[in-house]
Amino acid sequence: MAGNTIGKIFRVTTFGESHGKSLGCIVDGVPPGLKLKKKDLQKDLNRRKPGKSKYTTKRRENDNIIIMSGIFNNITTGTSIGMLINNNDCRSKDYKNIKNIFRPGHADYTYEKKYGIRDYRGGGRSSARETTMRVAAGAIAKKYLFLKHKIKIRGYLSQIGNIKCDFKNWDIIEKNPFFCPNLLKIKKIEKLICQLKKKGNSIGAKITIIIENIPVGLGEPVFDRLDADLAHSIMSINAVKGIEIGDGFKVINQLGSQHRDEMNKKGFLTNHSGGILGGISTGQNIIINIALKPTSSIKVCGNSIDNNGNEVKIITKGRHDPCVGIRAVPIAEAMTAITIMDHLLRYRSQCYDIL
Amino acid sequence: MAGNTIGKIFRVTTFGESHGKSLGCIVDGVPPGLKLKKKDLQKDLNRRKPGKSKYTTKRRENDNIIIMSGIFNNITTGTSIGMLINNNDCRSKDYKNIKNIFRPGHADYTYEKKYGIRDYRGGGRSSARETTMRVAAGAIAKKYLFLKHKIKIRGYLSQIGNIKCDFKNWDIIEKNPFFCPNLLKIKKIEKLICQLKKKGNSIGAKITIIIENIPVGLGEPVFDRLDADLAHSIMSINAVKGIEIGDGFKVINQLGSQHRDEMNKKGFLTNHSGGILGGISTGQNIIINIALKPTSSIKVCGNSIDNNGNEVKIITKGRHDPCVGIRAVPIAEAMTAITIMDHLLRYRSQCYDIL
Amino acid sequence: MAGNTIGKIFRVTTFGESHGKSLGCIVDGVPPGLKLKKKDLQKDLNRRKPGKSKYTTKRRENDNIIIMSGIFNNITTGTSIGMLINNNDCRSKDYKNIKNIFRPGHADYTYEKKYGIRDYRGGGRSSARETTMRVAAGAIAKKYLFLKHKIKIRGYLSQIGNIKCDFKNWDIIEKNPFFCPNLLKIKKIEKLICQLKKKGNSIGAKITIIIENIPVGLGEPVFDRLDADLAHSIMSINAVKGIEIGDGFKVINQLGSQHRDEMNKKGFLTNHSGGILGGISTGQNIIINIALKPTSSIKVCGNSIDNNGNEVKIITKGRHDPCVGIRAVPIAEAMTAITIMDHLLRYRSQCYDIL
């Protein structure tokens, strides 16, 4: 059973490899009657796009989205929406040398062992390029959620290496190439990345997602809790190694009297829970922290083996991000939006009578 | 769409409230031909059982498992396995006072708002009592995985409050009531819990799960990666607020050259990835860290509101664990086993030709 | 991947063998706030119950339904509903002789070959006894559909052998043991069945299901059309060999100008389509015809083989219905109700904005 679909009611199914003809997806379950234009999707795709600044990969893709179906006169019809992005700037030659070699930290070894074959060009299906279609599908969800419920799903870079980027305001985020919410940290980040590029190395990052204006009641206990489904969708993003809801790992050292969110007439007094109790949204902001590992494609020489088990030394060529965490911001927003949208539709289906 | 089922091929569906007649589940997709007796399940249920020591809730339940179907002459037949545990020691009177009040940190508020009705007795469906059937179902998976592949799934308490329990050996774990892997820390934990009980307070915890002898190749990119599905199943456990695979949040501050696991002829040289690359198991140990919040049922007075929005003060009576993290060890093992089992069967279905 | 669950939003999962301790099911996705008592379920269970007349099997089961969860003060809470029926009148000894023999027309051979093991007692999981839980789950759906939408789902015996029972009125149906809608045919049926019992033989039947007051709009093209999902759920009933929607096989010889249902201001002028166009309900009555094969458990001697491939002669003992089609009426109603309920909830989830 393959795993290229996410969501149960709002369903996203994707295909495509890094150096294949195209990347594509089908979004099923989109409510009819939603105004939807190409530019609604292109905006987020451009935020994710490579080659925008000297701080990300130099691969240049216009990531021009083509909507194939499900929309008539710019309105969704309730039928499945097919979308496509063609790959333009593949340099498959760069990858000939890794045809038989497993790059450390990459999925080369596991794909080869699992399937007995792999498309080695640009990492094939395991490439971060796969995430374009997540962003496109997520943009549909984002638009619907905001239009109908004013739900906002936004993220930012909250840490890179040891540089903590405490949140100042949302406006800053779109005005720098790092999705950093704090002007004072931008110079430091620039410096860090330049150093890493010089050394051919990379660094990890933490990003934070905030969901505002979410209604109380989303989430389906006991297994499809909202936090559980968010954990699934976010951990499915390349390079994610940890996820926290609300206080996350800080709870280990908290007392019950500290952690529990008390209430008064006006609502909750605190938000340690991160907006989810018993797997169901409380109506407070949902707060998610995500840890992303450093890019494995670096120019520092490393040890590995080839398909035949022989030991080799390898330097990963190609054009890569020194920190994949940066461009992960729109991707994590998209995955969050897909899951929230799915749960909004699930909520309506069972609880229709009391809405 | 309700969420009481987990797994796609090995499927577990549960029902039951804290103070209802019974808790039950149906496990579908169990391979035929597996020797399975009641005692195989009872062993793990007893590890999770309340009332075993003075350090956990005093509610006394024998948690006697009844297998209703799917087994003939102690061998699984391939048909669905129905199981039941009857509730014996309910004290529903304890909960009359919270009939109209939302206990802080509990799911009372969210269930009421979502469904317009809730079974307030003992927390109803949101009670940790629901996890018994997870343990029963997980025990079937554990048995199969060990018998056929020597896969071991085991957990321990790695931190409680600020007491870190560094791993010594597995034998210790079953010989103390805390699943602590380090004899030197047991006294400290006892003291901490006694203090908390005196104050009517509670504390968070971290637990660690290790999967040994797992074959390379489990996990279904791009959405049903092994890590994503593990994140889902573990985050679906009551009180879990964070999950890490391998180095987890430590990756934020790692360089690519530090994090990536290099290889030589004998295999991987390190295991920063925690045994999963590109969403597929590498064959190394899978390492999972989990953060659990402190019990919200405490005797420290707190502020809340009632069903009508009036402000109230509340002290949570009833019999509760001062640290839910402790008994979560067998539950997290069970959820891990369910997910690994599901992925083993998924792996076989698609990759049968190369096995 | 096992197949003991039906429905995507309204989900029914069952377990249980003919001679096991109990039969049970979990119904997930039931809307909260529905008044539901045991008697709501028992009524349909009694209609299906064996041993009611001399025209069905003599096995006497009270089929007393026990609701274990999901209901609080007789109102559904939105959590999963667990239900149980205990087996009382098993005569497993009757089946010792078929331990190693494949009864012709039964699932003995296929279960043995598929799973390598089978519970031969009473046919195990393949027994019609499994359908009790379908009826119980279906009764929940029926109650909701009628209460909220006045949707009525009713069936009758439309043919048995060569006796055609043209519909007269619904009242007659519940007043004879055959669910026959025509008083003039009852004597003939009684005579037919008495003859068959004397000869130890059995006969096929056709039943008809009518759904009234169904809203326009149910069904999810292109694969989960309402007719496709009805075909699935009804064909999943033991002994069903054919299904028709509307004119069914009669369309082979119809002209387009005869078949298509024209419309005027008041609605459709005819109902050849059987209430479904393009996989979506039209709002007209949905009409389904179902063919059920004759019981394979007969006293006429037949040829078969045993587990070792040796040829044997066999007479099937035990207590059996001379026509399984009769008791299939409440079962087919239940399966229809489950599917309609599932699609009602699906409809709401996607089309909420225009409802």
Add this chain to the structure above:
Amino acid sequence: MAGNTIGKIFRVTTFGESHGKSLGCIVDGVPPGLKLKKKDLQKDLNRRKPGKSKYTTKRRENDNIIIMSGIFNNITTGTSIGMLINNNDCRSKDYKNIKNIFRPGHADYTYEKKYGIRDYRGGGRSSARETTMRVAAGAIAKKYLFLKHKIKIRGYLSQIGNIKCDFKNWDIIEKNPFFCPNLLKIKKIEKLICQLKKKGNSIGAKITIIIENIPVGLGEPVFDRLDADLAHSIMSINAVKGIEIGDGFKVINQLGSQHRDEMNKKGFLTNHSGGILGGISTGQNIIINIALKPTSSIKVCGNSIDNNGNEVKIITKGRHDPCVGIRAVPIAEAMTAITIMDHLLRYRSQCYDIL
């Protein structure tokens, strides 16, 4: 919840409207290592293709399939396969007149009422053009099933109007434009269709699908029986109104002693069951009969209403098949193949240990 996906392990998701840019699908769960070229798919697409003879619609589409992903050096990699067919010969102008009118027998009315909007051009998503992607996906399944198990899935026209086409041999079928298995009937069919075209009318048909060399053991009781899943997938084809397995509706008038298939050392003596017992394949040929209604797009004037409820007279223009049943042969083969493939993979996942 939308319904554009079929299958649980071998999963096909489609998109596309009759007059949209393209039709497309994603096939997930294809085993890795299968040799697959464009021509493997094109062959069946050409069999389904419109405009091949004067007996089908004159719309000319080359139905040129483009494989976008999931194949590397002509071998499947285990990742999802994206496929595309561009629409070339749309005459959307032909449909302007039905923009606000519900064509009798079509899905115009139900789509409009369900979604509040519809792409009226060529019937939009409800067009038979949607089935191209079923044929493409089914061709992958067919290739795998034949290569690995010699399973053959083939169909023929068994009746059109009152012309019964009793089976002679498979070779004839591909040599006439009607998939008729009997040379003696071809002239009659030609004559019938010419008459219908002259009158602008249409006719129903029956087609038969035979599955040969299927292993014993496929099918997942109790709900996902092989016959139930076949009924689902086949009833999901446009225009299908009835389905039979084996003797189908003939069983109504059969005795148990006639119907049950007896066995001797060499196997089954008859095949009344149509190759499925208890929802599981017996290893005999699976025999399926399907009834397809006459095309609703005819030139005979009919009564209908428009979007505002006004009564109108309508003649359906455009280019249409006088008998949709003819081109349904490759479509029904494809849907059958998809379901058999899905069940083969399901079978392996649960019963791996005894294979």
